[in-house]
Amino acid sequence: MKAIIDCNSFYAACERLFKPSLLGKPVVVLSNNDGCIVSRTDEAKALGIKMAGPYYEAKEILKQHQVAVFSSNYHLYGDISWRVMETLRRLCQDVEVYSVDEAFVDLEGIPVEEMWAFGLHLRNTVEQWTGIPVSVGIAPSKTLAKVANHIAKKNKVATQCTVALLTPEQIRHALENTPVGELWGVGSRSTEKLRYLGIDTGWKLRNMSREWAQKNLGGVVGVRLIRELNGEPCIDMKDPLEKKKMIATTRMFGKPVYTLPELKEAVATYTARAAEKLRRQFCAARVISVFVVTNDTGGAYNYDPRSRGTYTTLPMASSLSHVLIAHAMPLIEQLYREGSKYLKAGVMLSGIVPDNAIQCNLFEDPAGRHLHELMKAVDNVNFSMRNDMVKFAASGTRRNWKMRQEMRSKRFTTRWEELYEVK
DNA sequence: TCTGGGGTCCTAGGACCC
DNA sequence: TCTGGGGTCCTAGGACCC
16 A cells, blocks of 8 residues: 655645744645645635736735745755655655655555554654655555645545545545546646546546556556556556756746857856755766747747757766866857847756766876865855855856846745744 | 746657667 | 567757755
């Protein structure tokens, strides 16, 4: 049996943690750049505020109902997430952190009749230790556990936020009442197709044949989905030590950028950030790609973004910020066209290898250890002090393009100077 | 005026090899 | 005039997730 533990309205719940006066009140959290709404409490949902809807469109309703609005505060959410996951690791042996607010756990060894009670125990302990409310879904496969979790979230009071689908009847009933589009792994494209074929519930999809899925539902992906719906676990628990295969840092600009120097500053900054992430997992990258998003054809009301990118392969994998920046600069110069209006830029690192297994190039001077020590020192300073306390000159100092975050709460748990104050 | 950021996995098709 | 069969590796792009 597998369980998924999913925090309820996670970002909004983190904000409430330090503003208890907001309990029972509508709260929303915005994406970077204060662009869209990415987290809503139940009270906000009840007002009809849409998930991932643009902030400016919802501004009126938000104001009208005095909804508390926050810019996203990733330092805070990251730290609270870590506390939730640590709690789960104390209570279960096999925990797979699936995202910032979700984890799968393997319930191997727990008797079926105690399953639900154990789920409730997880839920209560996490809430008691961290203050974050979660929902628990339990079932034979990850996909079915997700279905159970959905049901728990929709009926918080009746289920105590804990649902276990253990018998064939329970599973059938749950799937009959789940629209296909709500299933994990069925996105908008497949939903449209399935609806057209008259397959509108999870139960109908479960009863399709594997051959059919192979042909019509994305090959092996579809077959796996059908098997999972039949209670056959095919999506394994992932190894927590696995390293990322691609690392990206991309951002929308706070306001449009027109000049090459500004664009270069931004790309240098993102490259340095991506390199930091790379070093954190003790890896180096061989491929660096840069892309930009422009909006040229658009008039005032015409949002028509276009994306362009290019990449280069390094002679030798590297995790050194200045080396990666040096390779990124020609790429952005290549992409730049005068007169374009730039909305966004991004850097992606791939061809990732462990940094103790770098293939040396015959013609490249293997950089001395001291450069890696330098990077370590820079990372330490930046981690323990303010972000970017030490940075590369190419990253610029003016940073007109930096994102907007007008309503960010304090980083209560990760910065001494922002500790919560009790008067 | 204004619509996020960071990932994974899979497939098809081309280049190339013997 | 005729031109195989079986592979591997790589890339671009699609679909999906939170």
